Amino acid sequence: MFLEDVFKEYDFHCVAKGYSPKTMKNKRQEYKQVLLFLKTKRGIDQLESVHTDDLRAYIRYKQQRGLMPQSIQTMAKAIMAFFNWCVQEEYLKESPMKKVELPKVPMKVLEGFNENEVYKMINAFDYSSYNEARNKAIIAMMADCGLRAMEIRTLPFKNVGETTILIHGKGSKDRVAFISPALKKILIKYERIRKEFVENKLLSEDTYFLSYKLQGLAHLSLDNIVKEAGKRADVNKKRISPHMFRHYFALTTLLNGCDIYSLSRLLGHSSLTVTQTYLQSLTDEKLGEQAKINSPLMNINKKRV
Known part of the structure; x- marks a missing residue:
């Protein structure tokens, strides 16, 4: 199955679930970026060809571009949601994101209002x-x-x-x-x-x-x-x-x-x-x-x- 077609189907799934326009905008932007990376950097356009190593490479790519750990975690959750849905739909047997290690987010203590x-x-x-x-x-x-x-x-x-x-x-x-x-x-x-x-x-x-x-x-x-x-x-x-x-x-x-x-x-x-x-x-x-x-x-x- 072509990745682009599966992403389109997942997009309709998310809209039907009632996600807000802002959430959908963020999801679409992230899926567009990961799709482009897999095509141009890894030579992948088929869903079944995506491997854990490809997604690890994508995380490293984001880190090298200066993306902060918190932003990487947010981005990774969107990708995880997509591949988990693929498993639920029986397009995949297991999510390739399952064994992808994410950078730890440093704990920041906010100085709140008293x-x-x-x-x-x-x-x-x-x-x-x-x-x-x-x-x-x-x-x-x-x-x-x-x-x-x-x-x-x-x-x-x-x-x-x-x-x-x-x-x-x-x-x-x-x-x-x-x-x-x-x-x-x-x-x-x-x-x-x-x-x-x-x-x-x-x-x-x-x-x-x-x-x-x-x-x-x-x-x-x-x-x-x-x-x-x-x-x-x-x-x-x-x-x-x-x-x-x-x-x-x-x-x-x-x-x-x-x-x-x-x-x-x-x-x-x-x-x-x-x-x-x-x-x-x-x-x-x-x-x-x-x-x-x-x-x-x-x-x-x-x-x-």
Whole structure:
């Protein structure tokens, strides 16, 4: 079977599975590159001719071009998914990616936000205008619900209820986020200002958070809102982005007593392994505080008082 034909069939399979346009774009780009490499560098155009050594050579080729270990792992997962599908369809007996060794990704400890910084960033905005109220609500919702940037930007207005938010997550997987009383207080004020802002206007999209064009926010716009919050709050971190609030939510929720299984569901992760990467910013100081709170002897003494 020609590799190009099998890739086309797999493309239709992925579209039918409901992968997002962004995911499909990334997949197509990667498959185009590996197909080109196998044809020009290894002289292979048949699926059955692909060997583990050919894919090892592709990994080395990517390394030589300066691709970082994390990017190589991401790329390799896409290739693995394709060959695993080929096995499921009985086009191959075994995946040639099965024995391909991948470079280890160095563990990076992110310097996450602390409670004081998040508090200051939320209060860096007020209710003096629609944009101010919107930005305040965005920062508060990201910190309190741990939503992805895309989930915030495309959140339909109808999906925000009294106590819950219906999230259309990654990979077309729905989940529920919960609105705390503290967040609800901010959202009530925001919705009142939003109602006045959209009155007698024709909306391009009825998203919960609107741009000046009356549609969902662009990725850059959301990033700029977060950076503006950091600037106003004088938060000095190497990285200030919407994703850092997701890390803050994960770590804070866990330290407040949530188990990792429930946390994984709240974040919309497909596996606990992904959730665990969000906890790398757990510092020794925070760990020490938690150990003190959960100390067996300390709790024995409390019960005896």
